[in-house]
Amino acid sequence: MVIGGTSVDIIEGEKRIGGSAYYSSMALISLGAYPTLITNTHMLDVLFRGVADIIAPSEGREIIYLLSYKGSFRTLRAIRSSLISLDKLIKGRELRGDALIISPILNEISVNDLGTLAKLSRNFKLTALDLQGFVRVVREEGCIVNDVSRSYNVLSSLKEFEGPVVVRGEIGEYPEECRGSSLVRCAQYLPKALYLQTAGPRDVLVYDGASDRLCKFTPLPNILGDETGAGDIFLAVVAYYLSTGDGIVDAIAKGISASGLKTARPNTSWFTEYELNIISEKVKGSRQCIGR
Numbered sequence: 651m652v653i654g655g656t657s658v659d660i661i662e663g664e665k666r667i668g669g670s671a672y673y674s675s676m677a678l679i680s681l682g683a684y685p686t687l688i689t690n691t692h693m694l695d696v697l698f699r700g701v702a703d704i705i706a707p708s709e710g711r712e713i714i715y716l717l718s719y720k721g722s723f724r725t726l727r728a729i730r731s732s733l734i735s736l737d738k739l740i741k742g743r744e745l746r747g748d749a750l751i752i753s754p755i756l757n758e759i760s761v762n763d764l765g766t767l768a769k770l771s772r773n774f775k776l777t778a779l780d781l782q783g784f785v786r787v788v789r790e791e792g793c794i795v796n797d798v799s800r801s802y803n804v805l806s807s808l809k810e811f812e813g814p815v816v817v818r819g820e821i822g823e824y825p826e827e828c829r830g831s832s833l834v835r836c837a838q839y840l841p842k843a844l845y846l847q848t849a850g851p852r853d854v855l856v857y858d859g860a861s862d863r864l865c866k867f868t869p870l871p872n873i874l875g876d877e878t879g880a881g882d883i884f885l886a887v888v889a890y891y892l893s894t895g896d897g898i899v900d901a902i903a904k905g906i907s908a909s910g911l912k913t914a915r916p917n918t919s920w921f922t923e924y925e926l927n928i929i930s931e932k933v934k935g936s937r938q939c940i941g942r
Contacts, residue, residue: 651750651751652685652686652886653688654674655689655734658713658714671689673879673883674751677920684703688739716792717878736767748775751778752779755786756783768810774813779816784801801819814892818848818884819846820881821848837857846888853867869909875915875916876913880910880912887905903937907921
């Protein structure tokens with residue numbers, strides 16, 4: 651199940667479907683899953699008819715973003731925000747499955763919803779949570795920046811979740827003392843989880859609290875293209891493979907491969923499971939670890 655935002659992304663004057671609800675669900679559908687999607691609008695109903703279930707408020711509106719890129723640096727502006735009334739949407743529903751993917755993009759679900767989400771996690775094999783939408787705040791003229799102080803509340807709440815927990819965040823979404831190799835020391839006082847720290851097209855750091863090991867994976871080289879949604883796809887693919895029995899190394903490598911292939915391909919035929927099985931072997935070979 652995916653809980654996250656649906657957006658209209660305006661990039662170089664062109665309007666595109668966006669948001670974690672779209673990218674995560676597309677990734678899961680590509681792998682043969684039939685996801686349930688809780689989001690802020692019914693905009694995806696036609697696109698996902700017959701391949702996913704959508705739960706959204708009848709009066710909901712899509713989030714609107716203005717995105718601009720300079721190299722690998724991205725600037726976000728919010729034109730319009732939207733909310734998900736989580737308690738109202740899930741009331742009376744029997745929601746369960748393999749993976750619970752929590753991936754807001756602009757506070758459409760908030761820190762105040764984490765208690766509800768922790769109770770919901772009892773019905774899933776694992777929880778995968780993305781920091782991005784919890785830490786983003788809107789400043790003057792719609793400019794979006796990260797308030798990493800919010801990440802402390804999110805990370806400390808993980809102890810309330812049942813079952814394995816996976817956390818993803820860009821390096822700038824983690825607290826400053828938890829960035830890079832410092833993630834090892836920082837994780838000592840955080841709830842046990844699998845922490846994934848990404849940095850755009852650069853190396854992915856993975857700290858496994860169960861084994862007390864920090865590993866670095868190098869993404870596919872020479873990948874050029876549109877990186878929008880790559881982080882959403884990465885987390886969704888990792889969660890899918892972990893929840894269906896893959897080990898951590900295989901799941902991470904397949905997630906990195908999926909996000910790289912999406913970046914390189916402009917259409918929605920981003921990847922196949924066959925491609926991930928082959929390409930992930932190269933990503934696995936790049937793994938370097940410290941710790942036990």
